[in-house]
Amino acid sequence: MSYTDRRSFLKASGSVATAGILAGCSEGGNGGGSSGPITIAALEPLSGPFSAWAGVHRAGLQFAVDEVNADGGVLDRELELDVTDTGSDPAEADSAFRRSVEQNGAVVSTGAVSSDVGLRVAQTAAELEVPHFLHMSGTDDVITQDTQYVFRVGLLPASKYIQAQATAFSDAGYSSLGAIVGDYAWGRSAESAIQEYFDADVNIQVAPLGADDFKSYIRQMPDDLEMLIASGHPPGSATIANQVYELGYSPDVVSGASTPPQLLSGVLSDAALEGYVHVHQSDPYTDQFVDVAEAFGEENDAQFNTHTAYGYITGKMLAAAIEEAGEADPAALAEATRNIQFETLSPEPMQYSQYGELDQAVVIYSRILQEAPSYYSDGEYSYEELFRSDPVPAREPGQ
Amino acid sequence: MVTIGTLVAVAVDGLAFGVFLALLGVGITLVFGLGDVLNLAIGAFSVLSVIFATVMLGRGQGLIVAILVALVAVTALGLLIDRTLLSLVYRSEGEERILLGIFTTLGLVIFIDGTVSNFYPARYTLPIDAGVVPVGGAAVTGSSLVIIAVGVAMLLLLFAFLRRTFVGKATRTVFQDERGAQLVGVNPRRIRTLIFVLSIAVAGLAGIVFAFGSNVSVASGFQFTVYALIVSIVGGVRSLTGAIGAGILLGIVNEFANFFVGSYVAMIILFGTAIVVLVAKPEVIS
Numbered sequence: 204m205s206y207t208d209r210r211s212f213l214k215a216s217g218s219v220a221t222a223g224i225l226a227g228c229s230e231g232g233n234g235g236g237s238s239g240p241i242t243i244a245a246l247e248p249l250s251g252p253f254s255a256w257a258g259v260h261r262a263g264l265q266f267a268v269d270e271v272n273a274d275g276g277v278l279d280r281e282l283e284l285d286v287t288d289t290g291s292d293p294a295e296a297d298s299a300f301r302r303s304v305e306q307n308g309a310v311v312s313t314g315a316v317s318s319d320v321g322l323r324v325a326q327t328a329a330e331l332e333v334p335h336f337l338h339m340s341g342t343d344d345v346i347t348q349d350t351q352y353v354f355r356v357g358l359l360p361a362s363k364y365i366q367a368q369a370t371a372f373s374d375a376g377y378s379s380l381g382a383i384v385g386d387y388a389w390g391r392s393a394e395s396a397i398q399e400y401f402d403a404d405v406n407i408q409v410a411p412l413g414a415d416d417f418k419s420y421i422r423q424m425p426d427d428l429e430m431l432i433a434s435g436h437p438p439g440s441a442t443i444a445n446q447v448y449e450l451g452y453s454p455d456v457v458s459g460a461s462t463p464p465q466l467l468s469g470v471l472s473d474a475a476l477e478g479y480v481h482v483h484q485s486d487p488y489t490d491q492f493v494d495v496a497e498a499f500g501e502e503n504d505a506q507f508n509t510h511t512a513y514g515y516i517t518g519k520m521l522a523a524a525i526e527e528a529g530e531a532d533p534a535a536l537a538e539a540t541r542n543i544q545f546e547t548l549s550p551e552p553m554q555y556s557q558y559g560e561l562d563q564a565v566v567i568y569s570r571i572l573q574e575a576p577s578y579y580s581d582g583e584y585s586y587e588e589l590f591r592s593d594p595v596p597a598r599e600p601g602q
Numbered sequence: 603m604v605t606i607g608t609l610v611a612v613a614v615d616g617l618a619f620g621v622f623l624a625l626l627g628v629g630i631t632l633v634f635g636l637g638d639v640l641n642l643a644i645g646a647f648s649v650l651s652v653i654f655a656t657v658m659l660g661r662g663q664g665l666i667v668a669i670l671v672a673l674v675a676v677t678a679l680g681l682l683i684d685r686t687l688l689s690l691v692y693r694s695e696g697e698e699r700i701l702l703g704i705f706t707t708l709g710l711v712i713f714i715d716g717t718v719s720n721f722y723p724a725r726y727t728l729p730i731d732a733g734v735v736p737v738g739g740a741a742v743t744g745s746s747l748v749i750i751a752v753g754v755a756m757l758l759l760l761f762a763f764l765r766r767t768f769v770g771k772a773t774r775t776v777f778q779d780e781r782g783a784q785l786v787g788v789n790p791r792r793i794r795t796l797i798f799v800l801s802i803a804v805a806g807l808a809g810i811v812f813a814f815g816s817n818v819s820v821a822s823g824f825q826f827t828v829y830a831l832i833v834s835i836v837g838g839v840r841s842l843t844g845a846i847g848a849g850i851l852l853g854i855v856n857e858f859a860n861f862f863v864g865s866y867v868a869m870i871i872l873f874g875t876a877i878v879v880l881v882a883k884p885e886v887i888s
Contacts, residue, residue, distance in 0.1 A: 251821055254724075257723070411865045418815075419865075441817060449743050450734065
């Protein structure tokens with residue numbers, strides 16, 4: 204190749220490479236351009252200890268996205284999901300979040316369940332200035348006074364969650380209480396909150412997150428146990444409930460965590476079903492929930508439950524926030540969400556404090572019934588409301 | 603103050619856990635001892651048997667039928683794996699076979715976990731209404747007693763097969779001297795198939811008995827495989843009686859450690875025991 208030919212070749216190659224880089228840069232951060240779909244990064248723990256949470260959340264989110272698109276989309280653009288299995292690993296969630304934003308133009312993300320993942324993606328959201336809508340991740344530390352891009356959906360922070368529970372059961376006058384919490388961010392937050400908000404002296408045991416056998420912890424409980432708080436160990440709460448009755452204890456109540464009900468109905472023993480209390484922030488007792496659940500059941504041949512509702516609420520709320528913002532810009536979306544009052548499948552409209560904490564949320568405590576609901580005849584469980592809390596004011600970070 | 607009754611109850615729970623560990627240890631030792639294949643997918647088969655049983659229960663079958671169908675299904679899957687994937691592994695010899703076995707079964711685990719978690723992402727249990735046996739004020743769970751009974755019965759059957767039947771004796775011959783066994787007309791490849799299928803059945807039963815008292819998910823498979831490895835190392839990787847003894851001992855120690863000092867220390871004890879054995883007797887894994 205002559206010198207002139209080589210120079211021409213290098214010039215041409217450089218021009219092509221530059222054009223490619225510029226094209227790639229222009230794809231990032233604005234949802235694929237002003238006419239392409241608006242991308243939502245779904246960082247779901249499809250494998251690992253929280254896989255059951257991810258499956259239903261994703262299904263609800265997809266259903267909401269499909270509904271929005273069928274109605275013409277948002278700002279004349281369709282929504283699309285960019286789903287990644289994070290495996291409940293914080294590093295994987297962080298990588299997936301970045302990849303989705305930088306390569307696929309995601310303008311918002313959702314899906315964190317484990318509090319450890321929530322803590323990590325909160326940092327990523329702040330760094331990328333792209334909002335994240337938590338599915339669970341109830342540790343208080345996820346939202347601080349500096350938080351601008353994280354919003355809770357399905358779960359109050361541990362302090363408020365436990366405070367609501369203490370209030371709801373205060374009239375029962377239980378004096379012999381026990382608790383089993385997981386040794387991770389959510390469990391430790393729950394432990395602190397139990398010590399603060401329950402008046403009685405609670406026997407608290409700490410178990411590893413992946414524990415399958417809780418008998419050694421349950422045997423440490425008082426013989427006259429009246430209430431067992433399993434809320435601090437979501438993956439193990441059903442096993443805890445089964446084993447506490449198997450060991451001959453007879454608590455009136457085993458308060459569960461925000462565990463997807465499909466995880467409970469096939470797992471809880473008959474004795475545990477009587478005492479186990481399902482805790483949720485979506486309201487399955489409204490006509491709106493029934494309508495959505497019926498439509499979901501017809502389309503997916505699956506039961507729409509309290510956790511599917513969190514994914515659905517997230518999808519619909521994102522669409523409303525983008526519409527309100529007038530643009531698919533992450534910062535504008537975050538600002539619109541802070542000012543939103545969104546009527547949906549929750550007992551009260553979804554609304555937020557300036558930091559992203561849920562404001563005036565209501566927590567419902569229900570018993571699981573092993574019978575099909577009215578809206579899905581092939582279902583295996585339904586709900587019976589026991590209590591609902593008063594609206595809970597947003598937590599103030601730092602207090 | 604801890605009562606005698608509570609200590610007895612913890613000991614029974616420990617024995618139940620020990621029987622579960624022994625079943626896993628026997629499962630992995632059978633295949634490694636006979637065919638030099640370290641089956642890292644053994645935990646996945648344990649989980650699969652629970653899922654099969656849960657599916658059968660969901661279709662209205664009784665518990666016994668569901669368990670039998672599950673064991674048949676998982677052993678049939680084991681037979682398929684042996685005749686396909688493991689046939690490739692058995693073409694190698696010595697260290698090459700060991701390495702190939704590790705990588706092949708590791709790939710199998712990833713495939714099984716990835717596929718199954720898409721369809722069965724929840725946690726599964728096989729609750730049995732076995733009641734509680736009061737012992738000095740403490741409660742010995744009926745499920746622990748059932749686990750012990752079922753596990754011991756399985757192990758006795760296995761030993762009866764190995765010692766009292768012609769095929770069992772042929773199996774032991776292959777264990778001891780494969781060339782000699784061939785010379786007297788024993789087909790080592792068929793024996794390896796039989797033993798692999800048997801090990802899967804044992805592992806499947808281990809998963810079933812575990813699910814009597816606890817929940818099982820796809821992620822549990824990895825944990826079960828780790829348990830199997832620890833038990834096999836401590837018991838001697840080619841000794842079935844060693845695996846049983848190690849399993850029971852570690853199960854009892856684990857439960858008492860859980861009760862008195864907590865799960866993390868119990869796990870340290872499990873792994874620490876395996877490390878001590880490896881350091882003291884490195885020839886056990888040769």
